[in-house]
Amino acid sequence: xxxxxxxxxLTASFSLVAAETDNSKFLNTDVFELEIAADPQISPDGSxxxxxxxxxxxxxxxxxxxxxxxxxxxxxxxxxxxxxxxYSSPRWSPEGDRLVYVASAEGRGSELYVRWMDTGQTALLxxxxxxxxxxxWSPDGTQIAFTSFVKxxxxxxxxxxxxxxxxxxxxxVIVIESLNYRADGRGYLEPGNTHVFVIPADxxxxxxxxxxxxxxxxxxxWSPDGQNIVLSSNRDDDWEFNRRNTELxxxxxxxxxMQQLTERFGPDRSATYSPDGSKIAYLGYDDKKMGYHNxxxxxxxxxxxxxxxxxxxxxxxxNAVRWAGSSNRLYIQYDDHGKRNLATLSMSGQFRPFVxxxxxxxVSRPYxxxxxxxxxxxxxxxxxxxxxxxxxVAAGRRGAAASKLTNLNDDLFSHxxxxxxxxxxxxxxxxxxxxxxxIVTPPDFDADQKYPLILEIHGGPFAAYGPHFxxxxxxxxxxxxxxLYTNPRGSTSYGDEFANEIHHNYPGQDYDDLxxxxxxxxxxGFIDEDQLFVTGGSGGGVLSAWIVGKTGRFAAAVVAxxxxxxxxxxxxxxxxxxxxxxxFEKYPWEDPExxxxxxxxxxxxxxxxxxMLLTGESDYRTPIPESEQYYQALKLRKxxxxxxxxxxxxxxxxxxxxxxxxxxxxxxxxxxxYRTDSE
Numbered sequence: 001x002x003x004x005x006x007x008x009x010l011t012a013s014f015s016l017v018a019a020e021t022d023n024s025k026f027l028n029t030d031v032f033e034l035e036i037a038a039d040p041q042i043s044p045d046g047s048x049x050x051x052x053x054x055x056x057x058x059x060x061x062x063x064x065x066x067x068x069x070x071x072x073x074x075x076x077x078x079x080x081x082x083x084x085x086x087y088s089s090p091r092w093s094p095e096g097d098r099l100v101y102v103a104s105a106e107g108r109g110s111e112l113y114v115r116w117m118d119t120g121q122t123a124l125l126x127x128x129x130x131x132x133x134x135x136x137w138s139p140d141g142t143q144i145a146f147t148s149f150v151k152x153x154x155x156x157x158x159x160x161x162x163x164x165x166x167x168x169x170x171x172x173v174i175v176i177e178s179l180n181y182r183a184d185g186r187g188y189l190e191p192g193n194t195h196v197f198v199i200p201a202d203x204x205x206x207x208x209x210x211x212x213x214x215x216x217x218x219x220x221x222w223s224p225d226g227q228n229i230v231l232s233s234n235r236d237d238d239w240e241f242n243r244r245n246t247e248l249x250x251x252x253x254x255x256x257x258m259q260q261l262t263e264r265f266g267p268d269r270s271a272t273y274s275p276d277g278s279k280i281a282y283l284g285y286d287d288k289k290m291g292y293h294n295x296x297x298x299x300x301x302x303x304x305x306x307x308x309x310x311x312x313x314x315x316x317x318x319n320a321v322r323w324a325g326s327s328n329r330l331y332i333q334y335d336d337h338g339k340r341n342l343a344t345l346s347m348s349g350q351f352r353p354f355v356x357x358x359x360x361x362x363v364s365r366p367y368x369x370x371x372x373x374x375x376x377x378x379x380x381x382x383x384x385x386x387x388x389x390x391x392x393v394a395a396g397r398r399g400a401a402a403s404k405l406t407n408l409n410d411d412l413f414s415h416x417x418x419x420x421x422x423x424x425x426x427x428x429x430x431x432x433x434x435x436x437x438x439i440v441t442p443p444d445f446d447a448d449q450k451y452p453l454i455l456e457i458h459g460g461p462f463a464a465y466g467p468h469f470x471x472x473x474x475x476x477x478x479x480x481x482x483x484l485y486t487n488p489r490g491s492t493s494y495g496d497e498f499a500n501e502i503h504h505n506y507p508g509q510d511y512d513d514l515x516x517x518x519x520x521x522x523x524x525g526f527i528d529e530d531q532l533f534v535t536g537g538s539g540g541g542v543l544s545a546w547i548v549g550k551t552g553r554f555a556a557a558v559v560a561x562x563x564x565x566x567x568x569x570x571x572x573x574x575x576x577x578x579x580x581x582x583x584f585e586k587y588p589w590e591d592p593e594x595x596x597x598x599x600x601x602x603x604x605x606x607x608x609x610x611x612m613l614l615t616g617e618s619d620y621r622t623p624i625p626e627s628e629q630y631y632q633a634l635k636l637r638k639x640x641x642x643x644x645x646x647x648x649x650x651x652x653x654x655x656x657x658x659x660x661x662x663x664x665x666x667x668x669x670x671x672x673x674y675r676t677d678s679e
Contacts, residue, residue, distance in 0.1 A: 536560065
């Protein structure tokens with residue numbers, strides 16, 4: 001009763017607050033009302049879709065994941081597994097009579113469970129020390145394969161003396177000898193490796209089928225006879241130094257014997273057997289140490305191991321591949337001009353797009369995202385996004401248009417006016433590139449008025465924005481700003497050449513693309529040129545700091561989780577093996593001038609713009625000392641500046657709803673200090 005009363009009081013207090021605000025606009029507390037349809041899995045017969053329904057728990061300030069099901073005819077939308085526990089990764093058995101899933105339930109960590117669809121009965125299958133991943137049924141439905149982390153002993157140098165009885169000594173020292181010893185969002189890593197396991201589908205003891213001091217990753221592809229599993233792994237002696245150089249391996253489920261299927265320098269991954277078992281489709285590329293590579297589709301003949309590349313003439317990166325209910329046709333997923341698409345791909349390399357609205361699974365900023373699944377008959381389901389809604393479930397069949405099956409957020413948005421999202425393109429002032437972006441206008445927009453502008457820059461830098469729902473941009477628009485977000489050179493979804501315009505040149509002319517975009521919006525006549533603001537996170541933080549070092553045209557800036565000094569970042573980040581190999585030509589000590597020339601700190605002497613830094617205290621991707629050294633440099637120069645630290649937050653600041661709200665609110669508060677219009 002006490003919990004119910006507290007919840008009611010909280011609801012009542014929110015109602016009082018809401019009564020004093022404009023509920024017709026998107027509010028910061030509306031973040032807790034959003035729902036997202038993720039990981040849609042169509043049943044083998046194509047009749048229904050199980051998906052992860054994500055919502056924001058206001059009491060725990062965490063994302064909550066339940067599993068729901070909906071018929072592909074739009075009927076029978078109902079929960080399968082819901083409540084305060086976390087449920088994810090639903091996967092249908094080959095006959096569609098059972099559903100395996102991962103849950104943190106009954107006070108346990110993440111474990112494997114199975115649900116019988118006819119009776120609704122569930123069973124706990126596993127008792128694992130680490131979470132399962134890459135779950136895959138055997139073809140006969142008797143076994144389930146998955147990956148999981150296996151700890152090894154920590155190295156030791158010296159044996160400590162025994163403490164006297166009752167003494168309270170400090171914890172023992174921790175010895176680290178591995179190259180990769182911490183990861184953003186995970187902290188300092190336990191020693192060990194990821195291995196493949198199989199477990200009986202009726203429950204039992206998991207059996208480890210891979211071994212060695214190597215990592216093995218999914219997705220896992222069972223051979224049609226159930227005797228082998230194809231996986232991706234780098235089993236070279238120096239695998240830690242070239243983590244991308246993975247090959248396809250086949251492991252014998254009975255005895256663990258491994259056979260290498262591919263051999264080249266570059267990643268091979270995402271294997272999937274054709275329905276007749278004669279071919280394996282997979283993704284990969286020849287690693288040329290460029291900042292960006294397109295991933296291509298390959299098909300291997302199982303009998304002789306010969307391989308064909310099907311997308312050599314397709315200048316987009318394929319990020320997922322599935323057999324389309326046939327052994328002669330594939331579905332491929334790729335990004336193009338900020339949109340995620342599905343297309344059919346024949347064995348001769350001919351492709352035909354048929355879906356262009358996958359997305360909406362990440363709601364903080366408008367990145368491309370989302371995924372799809374395929375039934376035995378070629379029917380498909382996917383996460384359908386839009387500029388004004390997070391992802392919903394959609395499904396379709398060959399020869400028929402897809403239809404949206406859910407409307408999870410209509411109850412929230414039906415009485416609200418959101419910022420309008422419209423596409424804009426312009427020619428950059430450097431290189432004559434056409435650059436694509438989007439403008440978000442305030443809900444009460446009047447083109448005859450003048451508005452402040454926020455330039456919001458994506459991270460990556462090899463990533464892409466698109467016409468997708470964004471909490472942050474909608475809140476900026478609701479506060480009366482026009483928002484420009486864009487894909488400058490270096491962005492993905494425009495081909496290999498456009499992305500690699502920043503190879504060994506980042507930041508560089510992407511700055512000119514952004515400034516040209518600001519000019520293009522100003523030319524439309526509704527922007528107050530004295531009220532320009534800029535912000536971005538990660539790679540966008542790099543560019544935001546670079547911008548204020550190059551120009552004083554912005555009234556204020558917020559630099560979120562940036563790289564400020566490439567030398568210090570390279571030697572403290574969790575991607576320290578990648579940066580000198582792909583983003584620079586040499587190690588920092590071999591080319592200190594080159595690292596310094598591309599560091600925003602080198603331009604700090606030019607900064608006149610009031611600048612706020614915002615970073616998570618547990619960020620191991622762009623560690624907070626990056627922000628601190630820039631903040632201290634600005635303070636030494638007597639530039640108006642602030643440092644906002646986000647406690648217990650990693651690089652993904654917005655992973656908790658309250659942090660998402662705090663991020664936007666503090667950015668808007670900083671900009672409000674320097675906003676001189678009537679707002």
